[in-house]
């Protein structure tokens with residue numbers, strides 16, 4: 001098997017930057033597993049593929065995965081990475 005030219009585009013590591021960046025929010029949230037676990041449970045898609053937690057009173061919800069869901073997932077990932085780092089080495 002030969003190596004294709006596609007695929008590995010390198011990983012993005014953003015440290016600092018805009019204070020509004022989701023990744024930095026996720027990094028902070030990673031330290032609070034209770035918070036992102038709750039978000040992961042609450043922000044699930046309904047039958048129409050919209051977030052059932054972000055639904056407004058008018059009935060039109062944010063498309064799932066919503067931004068909160070994505071941040072929570074990112075937080076979980078970071079959390080597990082940190083765990084792996086702490087235990088693995």
Ligand SMILES: [Zn+2]
Pocket residue numbers: 043044051052053054062066067068069
């Ligand atoms: Zn949501």
